[in-house]
Amino acid sequence: MRRVVGRQTYRYIGLSTGGASSRHSLLAGRCISCVEQCKAASATLRCCVQAATSHTARCCALLRAAGAAVAALDEALSAPSMREEQLRQLQATCAAVLAGIDMAIMRVKVRQARHCRTADWV
Secondary structure (H helix, E strand, C coil), X not given: CEEEECCEEEECCCCCCHHXXXXXXXXXXXXXXXXXXXXXXHHHHHHHXXXXXXXXXXXXXXXXXXXXXXXXXXXXXXXXXXXXXXXXXXXXXXXXXXXXXXXXXXXXHHHHHHHHHHHHHC
């Protein structure tokens, strides 16, 4: 079974029994959706980093880490066959990466706000 999201094509193989196969497909769909959310959050982080005027080295390090994590998730998702347990672990990892990227976005915005406030006082 193939699922096309954006320009990416993800292939995943269902389990042999009927009920398990639908659960497997649902879980695989959730994983694909979560990886896409991570990619969108990474693009948002990229925009925030490009707008940053201070602490650019730290912001770029956050962006590199987010990009590496999303690439690893994307690679793991394109594995030829994954069992339900592996998909659950991937989904949990996706959630953790998404939370980390959201935290990085907030950190970049806070650093930018602090810099703007101190520049106003100077």
